[in-house]
Amino acid sequence: MLSRRNVRVKVMQGLYTLSRDKDLSYAEAVKRYRKSVEAAFDLYLYNVLLLTEIAGYARTVASKKAAKLMPTDADKNFRPKLADNEAVRSITKNDSFRRIVKMRHIENRIDRDQVRRFYTEFAKTDDYKAYLAAPDSHREDIQILLKLYRFWVSEESFNELMEEQFSVWLDDKSIVVGSVKKTIKALPAAEEFFEAYRPVKETVTDFGEVLFHKVHHESKQLLEIIEPTLKNWDVDRVAVLDMICLKMAVAELTSFPTIPTKVTLNEFVDISKLYSTDKSKDFINGILDRLMKEMQKNGKIEKRGRGLIN
Numbered sequence: 655m656l657s658r659r660n661v662r663v664k665v666m667q668g669l670y671t672l673s674r675d676k677d678l679s680y681a682e683a684v685k686r687y688r689k690s691v692e693a694a695f696d697l698y699l700y701n702v703l704l705l706t707e708i709a710g711y712a713r714t715v716a717s718k719k720a721a722k723l724m725p726t727d728a729d730k731n732f733r734p735k736l737a738d739n740e741a742v743r744s745i746t747k748n749d750s751f752r753r754i755v756k757m758r759h760i761e762n763r764i765d766r767d768q769v770r771r772f773y774t775e776f777a778k779t780d781d782y783k784a785y786l787a788a789p790d791s792h793r794e795d796i797q798i799l800l801k802l803y804r805f806w807v808s809e810e811s812f813n814e815l816m817e818e819q820f821s822v823w824l825d826d827k828s829i830v831v832g833s834v835k836k837t838i839k840a841l842p843a844a845e846e847f848f849e850a851y852r853p854v855k856e857t858v859t860d861f862g863e864v865l866f867h868k869v870h871h872e873s874k875q876l877l878e879i880i881e882p883t884l885k886n887w888d889v890d891r892v893a894v895l896d897m898i899c900l901k902m903a904v905a906e907l908t909s910f911p912t913i914p915t916k917v918t919l920n921e922f923v924d925i926s927k928l929y930s931t932d933k934s935k936d937f938i939n940g941i942l943d944r945l946m947k948e949m950q951k952n953g954k955i956e957k958r959g960r961g962l963i964n
Contacts, residue, residue: 655833655851656694656826658913661862662902662921663825664690666929669869669898680870687866691853694826697816698851699760701834705803706745707764711773712736735786736802739795744842751848763819772806779805799838807831861910868905869898876901879954883944895930896937903942907949911958915946 668687672678712734719729736742745751755761776782785798806812816823833851837843869876880900884892892900903922906913919942926934949955 655698655829656691656853656857657829658857658861659921659925660694660826660829661691661857662865662925663929664822665862665866665869666895666898666902666925667825668866669902670895672870673894673898683870684863684866687862688858690822691858691862693820693822694830695852696758696760697820697823697826697830698833699755699758699848700763700820701803701807701830702745702751702837702848703755703760704764704769705799705834705838706742707769708773708776708802708806709742709799710737710746711769713738714770715773715777732786735790735795736782736798739790740792741795741799741838741841748843748845748847750846751843754848765815768812768815772809772812776802776805796838796841799841800835803834803838864909865902865905868909869901872905873901876904879904879949880941880945883941883948893931893934896926896934899926899930899934899938900941900945903938904945904949907946907955911956913957915950915955915957919943919946 664687667690668683671686672680672683716732716734719725719732722729737746779801781798781801785794788794813823813827816827837847837851840847877897880897899922903918906918907915919939922942923935923939926938930938946955
């Protein structure tokens with residue numbers, strides 16, 4: 655599930671923390687990096703579980719309507735079809751999913767009041783009312799689940815809840831939301847559907863941890879490559895995050911032959927735009943552009959595959 659972009663951000667944050675906290679060891683920083691990777695997977699599991707909990711609240715509503723002393727015709731005709739459809743049941747009755755959310759304590763994070771509130775608010779929408787009135791349809795089940803997910807993931811209260819419970823929410827929100835939407839569209843779910851979204855070794859370890867190790871342990875050598883390109887810039891005046899991004903980019907350019915140079919340049923320009931100063935984007939772009947040309951001229955960048963140099 656995690657992209658190299660997410661991993662680059664996590665490595666950058668780890669390196670930044672190391673540079674600020676002199677009591678933090680490299681080993682502990684790597685451990686925190688790994689935890690942040692696992693937290694992204696927990697976020698995915700939480701979102702899928704919450705979706706089924708909100709859908710499942712329709713059964714509670716049905717029970718309350720049935721228990722009324724004087725139910726209306728609408729009460730009598732209400733069916734919890736949001737919960738009782740093949741798409742949702744393929745998750746709620748999925749033994750593998752139930753085991754993993756229990757093992758990772760995801761269930762403990764569910765706020766029952768939020769579940770009730772999200773269902774109640776969504777139940778007021780025209781989309782939900784139209785769904786209840788329409789004939790049963792797998793396609794409509796999928797569409798209403800997508801609408802339900804979009805509805806509450808855009809809620810300010812939900813985002814505040816996520817920030818409180820998951821420190822990685824702001825960094826990983828985009829890829830988690832995309833993964834959950836992809837999961838919904840693929841319902842009914844296979845037995846271990848979530849395994850497709852577990853962080854993979856190639857991205858997290860072979861790329862992320864190697865990059866982390868090289869930038870930390872070869873910091874001086876990387877600076878020696880970067881410094882001549884700074885020209886009139888005083889190294890000590892370069893923003894800490896900008897220097898970390900430059901070192902990461904140089905390490906990536908020289909150590910990962912299958913990643914195109916343009917990808918590396920664009921990724922770190924975008925990351926600096928999101929996480930550093932207002933001027934960082936142009937600064938990083940200019941320095942990396944000069945660095946790449948110089949390093950290619952000196953044969954320090956070796957790429958394998960067609961089109962990887964440009």
